[in-house]
Amino acid sequence: MKNLSRLLFAMLLVLVCSNANAQDKNNPWQINIGVNAVDAYPSGDGAPFSETIFSKFVDTDNWNVLPSLSTITVSKYIGDGFSFGIGGSLNKIENWGEDPTTGEALPVDDLSYYAADGTIKYNVGEALDWKTFEPFLGVGGGYTWIDEVGAGTLNGTLGVNLWFSENIGLTIQSSYKHAFEDYLNTHFQHSVGIAIKFGGADADDDGIYDKDDACPDVPGLEAFNGCPDTDADGIEDSKDSCPNEAGLAELNGCPDSDGDGIADKDDKCPTVAGLKSLGGCPDADGDGVTDAEDKCPNTPGAAANNGCPWPDTDGDGVLDKDDKCPDVVGTVANNGCPEVTEEVQKTLNEYAKTILFDTGRSTIKSQSESVLEDIIKILNEYPTATFTVEGHTDSIGRESTNQKLSEARANSVKDYLISHGVDTSRLSAIGYGESKPIDTNKSRSGRANNRRVEINLVK
Template identity: 50%
Template sequence: MKTLKTVAIALFVFALTSNVNAQDANNPWVVGFGINAVDFNTNSDFKSQFKDLTEIKDWNTIPSVSRISVEKYLEKGFTLQVAGALNKIETLMVEGDSDFLYYALDANVKYDLNTLVGETAWFDPYVFIGGGYVAVDDQGEGMLNVGLGFNTWFNDNLGLNFQTGVKKGFSQNVATHVQHSIGLVIKFGGTDTDGDGVYDKFDACPEVVGLEQFNGCPDADGDGVKDSDDACPEVAGLVAMNGCPDADGDGIADKDDMCPDEKGTKGNKGCPDTDGDGTFDKDDKCSDVAGPTANAGCPWPDTDGDSILDKDDKCPTVAGIASEGGCPEVITNEAKMGMDTFAEAILFTLESANFQRGVRKDLDGMLAIINEFPQANFAIRGYTDVSGSVSGNLKLSNSRANAVKDYLVKNGIDAARLTVAGFGQESPTASNKTRAGRIQNRRVEVKVTN
């Protein structure tokens, strides 16, 4: 009896002080080997019964493995337990008052109390109910089993079990009694499909070999970022870069870095731009001098020095002015104003293309300006007053414009420099309700076209 007490206390203390792991349903099978003690309680009152149960002097046991159990986890905290026990009864009331063998075969359903409060841990208390058959001496009968117990797990597979329960019969063949047991239990049968040491229940990647710290998921490149979170799972990188490398250390992952070997900025997609002109150094032919991207990062040239860049200069080798697209001025503003003044004096007689008296001197003045600026081209536009029909006026206006052209060509102006168009009575410059206004509307305008 002292041996049983010493073993029980030692195993219980060891279990409480061990760093153990949680019990889980991945190991559905448990086998147990231990000893059992049987106490036949023959007292009638509750106080005497309780006192008798707490005294081990009348417990019956044998100094060898005397109880074997097999358990199968079901679900939701329930476990089926089948156990067989052998004992020798030498004490009923006092030691030595009996001498017969005791056999028991039980089937119990256990319920893990940790299920009520959360995940099953290293300490698993439970209650059970079931039935069995007990034989003592030449008598035997079926009995109801009710009790409680606990498992304490030293590691994922090995633990200590203690169980106690009352066995009550339905006839008088075997008296009501209490059976205690203590022993080692071994759980096994966990499923680990990929063989990585993480049971499928806890394996986030049950079909791929992985690491325990990543719940069974792999980290192929070994950079500390599991593959499912690794933006570059085949290349070791940095945690801060979601597992991708940053070769130049500019804070931009190589996969997003257009210049992975040179430090750059995020705004430049990882590339440097020394002169800050918006053209990355790798594409900048003038990386030390700001210039437009369209010119490979170099300043645009101005060959003729007229402050108009060659790309915008219609005459890049000849100095010119902006109003002429970089070309020399084809005609001065003063000359344009002179052309307008002479044109205002070119008037025609009523309903004809004949010049009024004195117009030729104005035509000659216009001729002199056209000759002075040989690069300039001109448009001659004819107009009428409202006298006559619209169609007739349109024809007349065209004749008046051609009359001016003919005069200029006759006096040496290249016809290719002149264009002619008639606009009839459109765009009057004065009121057609007065004679003076109608005279002004019978006119020709001459405008520079380049």
């Protein structure tokens, strides 16, 4: 008994020291405590496979039971269903086998029984993925003492674990112990006891052991292998683009308040359903300008005009943005400006011919101001048209003098028109002297017609 106490103490020491190195496994340690029964019936010839062995196996008359805690085993999971354990047991022997003549149990004086055994077990239940009912097989060896006499044994074990919870269960097993010495009978040892599994680490206390926890430092859910889902939207935080707001799986966990298929975080108008192409904002008239920026939200228009259609103020079919004469009806061919017709050109020159100058000079007589005003009005009706003021003389006098006079008179009319509002870029002046007569220079009336100013459209 003294040796057994030492053995049990050594086993507990191994348990405490080894546990510190097992924290990366899920409950790799198991301790069993219970009672055992020793049955020495299967001794002698043919043991343990004699014809009557199985009929006597459950004959409790041959069992020696110590009605107290009498066995303890500590085992560690190795992997792939295998575990290794060491155990110690004690008992008090009152009968040892049977009388071959009478078949009755052979009583003996109270003998102390204690054993130390090592066993490699294979968990059949794990291979079959049985969680509650776990049958197992084992093989191993040990040393058994009866009083002060001991011998080595070869052991075969069959048993089952019945788990009430993840960590607590009941273990029932029977071991056949074949002795290597004749003075120790081959025998059975049965045991039943409480099984306790432990040693699994769970740093974040989420109920998922670190070995299987994909997020061992953060409490999480079993469905996500221990990783959290802060907003409880069914998408784990690591895959959730909006981990603090419940959202939709198709939007990577982000909410969509207006239901337009655009996540609120990317939606410029998160409370109003809109278009993806416009950042989630609506466009009622479909002109590509968001309603918030559209000054004509119900009428299709141009983005460059703030969503409104371009006006055509003068109604000539040329939009104001392209109309060089937006307030005057014109033609498309002339960029919205009116075109100078032959009739207008004729009227213009009829007016121009009546402009009077001082004799031999380029000074315009004051009585010509009214006709010049009429000319200015006509020119202003065609704001994009350009004109040339032409000066002409008769053939009286020197040709060079006539040339200079025609140029001076053309420039005089040009300057007058410019000084009264006609854009300088629209006018040019040229003198032709006596080179372009329109009548004979042999009569007074003919020469009067040749002395003229013309204002002609530049085409």
